[in-house]
Amino acid sequence: MDTSTSQKVDPAAVEQPVGRLAPSPTGMLHLGHARSLLLAWWHVRSRNGRVVLRIEDLDTARVRESYTQALLRDMEWLGLDWDEGPHFQSAHTERFHAAAQQLLQRGLAYPCICTRKEIFRSAPHRSDGETPYAGTCSGKFSSLEQALEQTGRRAGLRFQVPAGEIQLEDGFAGSFHSNPADEVGDFTILRRDAAIAYQLSVVVDDAAQGIHEILRGEDLLSSAARQWLLQNALGLPHPTWYHVPLVVDAEGRRLAKRDCDISLAEMRAAGIEPQQLVSWIARHSGIPKAKGQSAAELTPEFDLKRVPRTPLVLDPGSQLDLIQRDN
Numbered sequence: 001m002d003t004s005t006s007q008k009v010d011p012a013a014v015e016q017p018v019g020r021l022a023p024s025p026t027g028m029l030h031l032g033h034a035r036s037l038l039l040a041w042w043h044v045r046s047r048n049g050r051v052v053l054r055i056e057d058l059d060t061a062r063v064r065e066s067y068t069q070a071l072l073r074d075m076e077w078l079g080l081d082w083d084e085g086p087h088f089q090s091a092h093t094e095r096f097h098a099a100a101q102q103l104l105q106r107g108l109a110y111p112c113i114c115t116r117k118e119i120f121r122s123a124p125h126r127s128d129g130e131t132p133y134a135g136t137c138s139g140k141f142s143s144l145e146q147a148l149e150q151t152g153r154r155a156g157l158r159f160q161v162p163a164g165e166i167q168l169e170d171g172f173a174g175s176f177h178s179n180p181a182d183e184v185g186d187f188t189i190l191r192r193d194a195a196i197a198y199q200l201s202v203v204v205d206d207a208a209q210g211i212h213e214i215l216r217g218e219d220l221l222s223s224a225a226r227q228w229l230l231q232n233a234l235g236l237p238h239p240t241w242y243h244v245p246l247v248v249d250a251e252g253r254r255l256a257k258r259d260c261d262i263s264l265a266e267m268r269a270a271g272i273e274p275q276q277l278v279s280w281i282a283r284h285s286g287i288p289k290a291k292g293q294s295a296a297e298l299t300p301e302f303d304l305k306r307v308p309r310t311p312l313v314l315d316p317g318s319q320l321d322l323i324q325r326d327n
């Protein structure tokens with residue numbers, strides 16, 4: 001499973017892009033997930049790249065084995081394949097803890113005992129739901145153990161975010177500015193329950209698994225800056241990011257895991273063929289003539305530059321109708 005030792009750079013393979021599919025087994029896959037997975041897969045495959053499958057299963061409160069089985073089955077049904085994996089993040093947590101410890105020892109992270117509630121109470125609420133951390137625990141504790149001893153409370157770790165704006169290049173969205181110090185403040189890399197936070201695990205695994213490029217939904221654009229900072233701090237390479245518009249409902253809300261939204265398993269049960277769904281997604285992703293083809297058959301047609309720059313608006317109630325009627 002663990003490939004951290006097998007990432008020797010092969011000079012002949014440097015030109016070959018390596019991308020990843022990184023689903024979380026915290027629910028059933030829906031249309032929005034299928035579209036993100038297909039775009040990521042087509043983008044790599046259409047340039048003869050390698051695909052790594054990584055199962056992001058660190059959120060143990062929400063992860064279920066049945067979801068893992070379901071997502072593997074759904075991906076197979078969609079016609080997606082991969083050259084490496086599945087790698088389960090839960091199988092190699094030691095490298096995340098090593099990175100967190102390294103940042104603590106170098107003074108780039110510090111223990112924090114604040115609860116979510118305390119942070120929320122102490123800071124102005126922002127419209128996007130993020131509450132920037134005010135740095136309350138900065139400089140107070142030298143280790144997790146000392147924080148516990150001194151306060152009787154378990155501590156997590158926060159990464160100390162350097163002040164200032166940074167500019168990032170996105171292969172799809174173009175160049176963008178971000179100011180993580182103002183927007184989120186020092187952010188969590190190790191939670192108080194000792195679980196590794198998303199930003200850190202992604203950065204460590206992308207490097208360990210030799211990932212050059214990441215295509216994902218634009219809802220994750222704001223986390224790119226945090227990941228870029230962590231890559232700098234850990235001396236890891238920056239991958240190329242491609243953030244693509246999401247599938248949304250008429251109100252602009254992200255279509256995913258909502259009650260009104262149907263899963264791929266439900267589509268399959270309703271008699272939809274994978275080619276119908278794949279071609280429907282392709283037609284809304286820059287391949288207007290797609291009809292009845294498989295994911296692999298459409299690969300040569302795919303060009304990320306032709307993917308529309310606006311969200312794909314879809315009424316959740318009409319998904320089945322649309323996909324059936326159009327094929």
Ligand SMILES: [Zn+2]
Binds near residue numbers: 112114136138
């Ligand atoms: Zn704190």
